[in-house]
Amino acid sequence: MHHFHYQKDELYCEQVPVSEIARNVGTPFYLYSHATLRQHFRAFDGAFSDLKHLTCFSMKSNASLAVLRLFAVEGGGADIVSGGELYRALKAGVDSQKIVYSGVGKSIEELKYALQSNILLFNVESSQEISLLNDVARDLEKKAPIAIRVNPDIDPQTHPYIATGLKESKFGIDINESLKEYARAATLDQLVVSGVSCHLGSQLVRTDPFLDALKKLQGLIKTLKHSGIVLRYLDLGGGLGITYDNEDPPHPKEYADAIQKALDTKDLTLILEPGRVIMGNGGILVTKVLYTKDAREKKFTIVDAGMNDLIRPSLYGSFHGVQPVKTSGRKKIKMDIVGPICESGDFFAKDREVETLEPGELLAIMSSGAYGFSMSSNYNSRPRVAEVMVKGRQYDIIRARETYEDLVKGERIPDFLL
Ligand SMILES: *Cc1c(COP(=O)(O)O)cnc(C)c1O
DSSP states (O other), rough: OOEEETTEEEEETTEEHHHHHHHHHHHEEEEEEOOOOHHHHHHHHHHHSSOEEEEEEEEGGOHHHHHHHHHHHTOOOEEEESSHHHHHHHTTTOOOEEEEEEEEEHHHHHHHHHHHHTTEEEEEOOHHHHHHHHHHHHHHTOOOEEEEEEEEOOOOOOOOOOOGOTSSSSSSSSSTTHHHHHHHHHHTTTTEEEEOOOOOOOBOOSHHHHHHHHHHHHHHHHHHHHHOOOOOOOOOOOOOOOSSSSOOOOHHHHHHHHHHHHOOOOOOOOOOOHHHHHHGGGGEEEEEEEEEEOOOOOOEEEEEEOOTOOOHHHHHEEEEEEEEBBBOOOOEEEEEEEESSSSSOOOEEEEEEOOOTTTOOOOESSSSSSSGGOOOGGGGGGOOOEEEEETTTTTEEOOOOOHHHHHHHHHOOGGGGG
């Protein structure tokens, strides 16, 4: 469920016409629905209410302060993958004791920052990271709570770029190797061995891979217990998929019920790291038609947003719905919706049936809340777009559109070129 809907012929976000925002903010812009995000968070978090659990929103899907604030107010934590994300999480008021930190390449500075911030859990991903974290913690006279991120070697049946739990993937420590690392970590003075974590990949549309992983993790937890290592946290990662086109992923309730049924103990605190399932359908990208063009083979609609604003179609061949902000009743024709970037990969939709469009009309690229703005760049020296959040009848710009000055901020022409 989301709150982007038509009233008569007009697309609304909650109670605000999208065209009204476009008039005031200009295009392109990302638009998020507060009610949708809150509802998605509550549906997910609420589905686990019978268990000791913590929902850590995966910030790489959307790191806007306003978005983080919304989830923090709802009691959510954050799953971070960099020092920059930690900074944002703290700035937005996320409780540091609800922050978990994953990533294969945490730098020494990042480890220090996270230790000084007293985060809940370091999801460590290599033997060397374990040693380094212990050293850094000693220097700072801190204890570092760790979970080993294990690689359970499970095929999530998703796009190869977003599959992360296969044995050929760079993430985590092989689940069989992890016993050795647990034993070693337990001997290191500054580490508190607290949990186990995994993350299988993204846009999973079935529960089986999660249950297979859970089974393997529970096996590991038991083996560790026998050798005297008792864990408190079981972090199942994120990855639950959404409907972009005609996918039929399990509802969070169904996902939670399946997990709950498969759990063999209620002693552990379950950590979940959802990103896409909460954010994805909570946001759209609003863009304006610049030109239409009839080439020999194709009809192109050229819009003012590009792959630098939303890279998913170019990067993964992902599907995003494309809807007119004002429906015209004109007939639908097949077209490619493309951006202004000088790359053939710069498209949002190919051979898509959309109502005939005229320059100046607005289009909504649907399901763009996750991995939209957060993956955007300044490629082609395009200022990054504005972000807007609607709540009921109100809306606010939660991130200003970048200016040309922003584009050159920090740059310098050296003296030897003057
Ligand atoms: C990306 C990521 C997530 C979130 O994945 P979604 O598919 O957006 O739910 C969670 N945990 C880790 C470690 C990740 O890298």
